[in-house]
Amino acid sequence: MANLEQNNTSADQSHFKIPDIKFTKLFINGEFVDSIKGQIDCLHKDVSSKTIGRTFDTVDPRTGEVIVRIAEGDKEDVDAAVKAAREAFDHGPWPRMSGFQRARIMLKFADLIEQNIEELAALDCIDAGKLFLWGKLVDIPFGARLLQYYAGAADKVHGEVLKSSRPLHAYTLKEPIGVVGHIIPWNFPTSNFFMKVAPALAAGCTMIVKPAEQTPLSALFHAHLAKQAGVPDGVLNVVTGFGHTAGAAVSSHMDIDMVSFTGSTEVGRLIMQAAATSNLKMVSLELGGKSPLIIFDDADVDKAAELALNGILFNKGEVCAASSRVYVQEGIYGEFEKKLIEKAKAWKLGDPFDPETRQGPQVDKKQFERILSYIDIGVKEGGTLLTGGKPWGSKGYYVEPTVFVDVKEDMQIARDEIFGPVLSLMKFKCTPKIRSCLRSVTCRTVEEAIERANNSKYGLAAGVLTKDMNVANRVSRSIRAGIIWINCYSSLDVGFPFGGYKMSGFGRELGLDGLHKYLQVKTVMTPLHDSPWL
Known part of the structure; x- marks a missing residue:
């Protein structure tokens, strides 16, 4: 994704110090926690010392060396994250806030992204091999811009009054689709995170984000900033781990209402199969290309x-x-x-x-x-x-x-x-x-x-x-x-819909199309006064 909006950050990176890694655990219900699976394994082995969850290596592609070990989420952790997201959707404040209230929190979230541009760009650089300067000038500011764009749309979600051929008064409501599972790729960790998270937040959804196992670092940092911005607990959860375990659990979960995936066509097929054989959840797929x-x-x-x-x-x-x-x-x-x-x-x-x-x-x-x-x-x-x-x-x-x-x-x-x-x-x-x-x-x-x-x-x-x-x-x-x-x-541009035909998938990211896919339409009708009951 080239030629996105840029700022005027200096190009001199000669004295930049790579930051320490602050966040390596799963983010569930507003807290950083160890994975459940490893703790259960330790208990079964009668380990008396302090137990920690299962972890995996994230590697610096510049050298092939391990950066740090990251919590490895699995089905049990996805269950915990979905439970938190479901509670936040069914009983929490986020879907019940006005669009204006959600927008204020999203704008604060965007401000925090901009305040941490260098650190976030460095995380994507060491985790994905992305150019640090490009991250500072484009990728990270683009994430903030997505939050700002969809914050501007959050209080403009509305239905319409319908014209009826019968004595009925009818209108539509646009409501958040519910709990969403976002599965994001490794090539643009920050941009893809917010291409999915920002419109889902604006719509009033709650969510579980499964970042690619190759690039988990910035997603965990974004979760930390979301809590600082005031996103309520349970609304945004991040479960790091592998596609065949954590990703599969998201795709097939009976209490997730929609999955949005960006990645390969082969994995997209598996996600559609899992959605179809579970609860027929809605699916949005942005897949491969040979352009x-x-x-x-x-x-x-x-x-x-x-x-x-x-x-x-x-x-x-x-x-x-x-x-x-x-x-x-x-x-x-x-x-x-x-x-x-x-x-x-x-x-x-x-x-x-x-x-x-x-x-x-x-x-x-x-x-x-x-x-x-x-x-x-x-x-x-x-x-x-x-x-x-x-x-x-x-x-x-x-x-x-x-x-x-x-x-x-x-x-x-x-x-x-x-x-x-x-x-x-x-x-x-x-x-x-x-x-x-x-x-x-x-x-x-x-x-x-x-x-x-x-x-x-x-x-x-x-x-x-x-x-x-x-x-x-x-x-x-x-x-x-x-x-x-x-x-x-x-x-x-943030306002231009992006997505594919044929085996490149369906559904659109960016623009208002990227918001509308996280909404569903409800029709409400009543008979007019003096009309017979219909």
Whole structure:
């Protein structure tokens, strides 16, 4: 998610000290607590010393070394968190506050985020390998901005009076959906936390957040700040742990009314199955992508190369909407390829705390090895490496910017979401200077680009670079994707809905769509005076 709103924080990080880790336990009902499972295990073994819950390592991807041990939540802990959230929803003040009252607390929460920008950016840096400077300028302020945006909407949730064809007075109410389970990914720990938590808070919901096991640190810090801001106990609970245990418990829990998930399509399927076989809870899924960027021959080649490279290398390619399939029209293909490789070779990898670094390490060893395995597959399938394709540095999980050519549509590297700095570069036909009587060759060229762009099971995002707005409009209306960027890429705003078509999921984050999914509509009707009982 690039080009979000920025502040004017200084770029000099040379004297920044990485903070101590303050919060490592589960946050349930307003308190930091150990996991239940480990305490039970210790009791069964007659351990007389002070018992602590089960824990797991969170690792610094810059070095591969353990940062700290984190409480490992499981089904019992999810049960406790859901019980607290259910009590807070059914009997607590949060859903019963006016929108204005909730908004005041949310704005205080946003202020606390802004006051702790450096520490939060550092936590996401050491936990996810994200650029520290980008975190200070964009990711953490964006989290605060989401709270502010939805605070502004909290007192504007209302139904409508309905016009009836019968002697009835009827109106609708919009009510919070109830207890929500948020399962968030590791690529944007803070942004994704608040893309889900902020609108759910504004709607009056209570919730359980299950952060990715790779990146639990900032979520626990956010929980601490929520309590400081005045969010009542039980409204926001954070259960750290693994997807197959804690995440599965959230998805299948009979007392959770909705699950909102961002992550892989494979896990999204499991969440839908769990929701269907439990209490038919509502589900919102923002899933994978294999997004195309189509560059026509009237585009500025230098700017196009820069956009394409940023589209795939931003956040080291760990972006669901990354421009991983780039289609370039033949007329500029040779020049574009040359500029792209020049820029890729000049791309600076290194310590994400260095303000000159443009690419940090992949989030963990598993993702690092997955990316390298896809590069091997690409070579075996007949793709040609123009640059990159290898690990970088002597420690940590760094992968060189990688560009493949000679890529066919049926290759795995062109079809699967790699979620790393790997780009497939392909070309499509030039437009001859002739036209038929009924249908221009230009149209057939545009149709080829559209057909190839749509040749994917995913439909999250797409980009179009051209000076011809007729072409841009035609392509943008024809590509089956949830967001289309024309002459830009990865630009987002808090008010712009974001989500996918096809196997990229359903439901929307951001904007008022991101709020409405946490509300349900109730119709209330009464017979008018002197009308018969109906």
